[in-house]
Amino acid sequence: MAKIVASSPGKGILHGEHAVVYGKSAVAMSVDLRTRTTVEPINKNVVELHLPDLQTSSEWFIEDIMRIPVTSNEEIEDAVKVSEALKHLQTVLNVQVPCCTDAKQQSIYAFLFLYIEISRKYRGGNFPSVKVTVTSELPMGAGLGSSAAFAVSLSAAFLAFYGKLDKKTPLSQENLDEISRFAFQAEIIIHGKPSGIDNSICTYGGALIFQAGKIKEFLPEVPPLKILLVNTRIPRNTRDLVASVRQRFDTCPAVIQPVLDAIDAISRQSWQLLKEMSNTNSLQKFIPLLKVKFQENILHLLKESLEQAELEIFEAELGCNG
Ligand SMILES: Nc1ncnc2c1ncn2[C@@H]1O[C@H](COP(=O)(O)OP(=O)(O)O)[C@@H](O)[C@H]1O
Ligand SMILES: C[C@@](O)(CCOP(=O)(O)O)CC(=O)O
Structure with missing residues (x-):
């Protein structure tokens, strides 16, 4: 061989x-x-x-x-x-x-x-x-x-x-x-x-x-977008991150579920835009629309929302304990 x-x-x-x-x-x-x-x-x-x-x-x-x-x-x-x-x-x-x-x-x-x-x-x-x-x-x-x-x-x-x-x-x-x-x-x-x-x-x-x-x-062909990837050099391990998200989800599904639903909608809308972009030569008009989707996603970034959820749990606990 x-x-x-x-x-x-x-x-x-x-x-x-x-x-x-x-x-x-x-x-x-x-x-x-x-x-x-x-x-x-x-x-x-x-x-x-x-x-x-x-x-x-x-x-x-x-x-x-x-x-x-x-x-x-x-x-x-x-x-x-x-x-x-x-x-x-x-x-x-x-x-x-x-x-x-x-x-x-x-x-x-x-x-x-x-x-x-x-x-x-x-x-x-x-x-x-x-x-x-x-x-x-x-x-x-x-x-x-x-x-x-x-x-x-x-x-x-x-x-x-x-x-x-x-x-x-x-x-x-x-x-x-x-x-x-x-x-x-x-x-x-x-x-x-x-x-x-x-x-x-x-x-x-x-x-x-x-x-x-x-x-x-x-x-098969990605629209020719320029996307800036930034390596924060903050070490992370996906297995640990996924497990910690799971733990947070299990603790507070009522808060996390709507965040997941919102992210789902953003993904589907962005995909629609990418598909339209792959069928046209005039990409420029799509850029502001895609930008909005990224901004919305940032608002919903799971980590932020989860931290928010943790704060709510913390507040609730404080409330319960006077
Ligand atoms: N070049 C490589 N050589 C050996 N193992 C690798 C290599 N690239 C990735 N791995 C394995 O993949 C793991 C990284 O996976 P993960 O934490 O999911 O990060 P990533 O976001 O880069 O996929 C490493 O800890 C290692 O076990
Ligand atoms: C966090 C997650 O959505 C993607 C993981 O990507 P990466 O291994 O961190 O590059 C986990 C998954 O989809 O299985």
């Missing part, structure tokens, strides 16, 4: 981040900062993983990998399959299940999951000796989908290594769907409960509106 290089773009969510986890609409566009995975055969009875961005390298004996029990068939729910696979990995490789915020463990488990599942599906458990290297232009933990790009590029690289991707671009719908499904499962390991928007936009590219686990509409 020959050396393979596969890459995935990053993404930006224009509207609907977090709300999309609650079944609301979100609009995302791909960003041309890429994560690249190289898979090359080696003459050693091991699988090697090199993650220079995390300054870490690991290797596992193929004979140990072969002892890992097979997970249930494809028809079970993705989260159940992933949790079963993680238990098997833990038992056989004698390592802890990923600690929720440990970047290296999250990446290593996502990698092992994909290597094992894709090899089992297409090589019947005949695990190849390979050296795998993943590098990225995307900053990690900056909301640009580095984890999804990691998962998508790995899935695509393994499928290509096994000759399972068409030798033409763009890839077929079937190929893309399979890459996205594997990447979603790996994202469960990194994120916990992903909505599925990140693996979708990083797989299919372009721009899309996503809701309730599905791509509702897709634009």
Whole structure:
């Protein structure tokens, strides 16, 4: 088998981040900062993983990998399959299940999951000796989908290594769907409960509106907008953020639900504008309309609203306690 290089773009969510986890609409566009995975055969009875961005390298004996029990068939729910696979990995490789915020463990488990599942599906458990290297232009933990790009590029690289991707671009719908499904499962390991928007936009590219686990509409060509992305360099971990939003939502659904509904409306209206923009050469008249949508979204930014909700709870508690 020959050396393979596969890459995935990053993404930006224009509207609907977090709300999309609650079944609301979100609009995302791909960003041309890429994560690249190289898979090359080696003459050693091991699988090697090199993650220079995390300054870490690991290797596992193929004979140990072969002892890992097979997970249930494809028809079970993705989260159940992933949790079963993680238990098997833990038992056989004698390592802890990923600690929720440990970047290296999250990446290593996502990698092992994909290597094992894709090899089992297409090589019947005949695990190849390979050296795998993943590098990225995307900053990690900056909301640009580095984890999804990691998962998508790995899935695509393994499928290509096994000759399972068409030798033409763009890839077929079937190929893309399979890459996205594997990447979603790996994202469960990194994120916990992903909505599925990140693996979708990083797989299919372009721009899309996503809701309730599905791509509702897709634009292969993004209108030529100039969008300024600012990296605040404030470290954040998506798994933790999603969990904290969930906790806040559960504490005060009556306050948070209307915020999510408002974000949903903003996402849908913005998508309408983007669609109209992709059908015209006169973009200028749309800019002020899009700007209003961004301003409205900022007003509804979940974090602000949630903090507001927390304040209300605090006030209520103060009231109760005199
Ligand atoms: N280049 C990379 N090499 C190794 N792991 C990566 C790489 N890019 C992303 N990851 C994994 O993805 C995680 C970041 O995911 P997340 O917190 O969702 O942030 P982001 O918003 O960038 O997707 C990292 O902690 C790491 O586990
Ligand atoms: C916060 C969320 O809406 C997007 C997460 O994006 P990122 O991994 O932070 O780039 C979570 C999700 O959609 O699963």
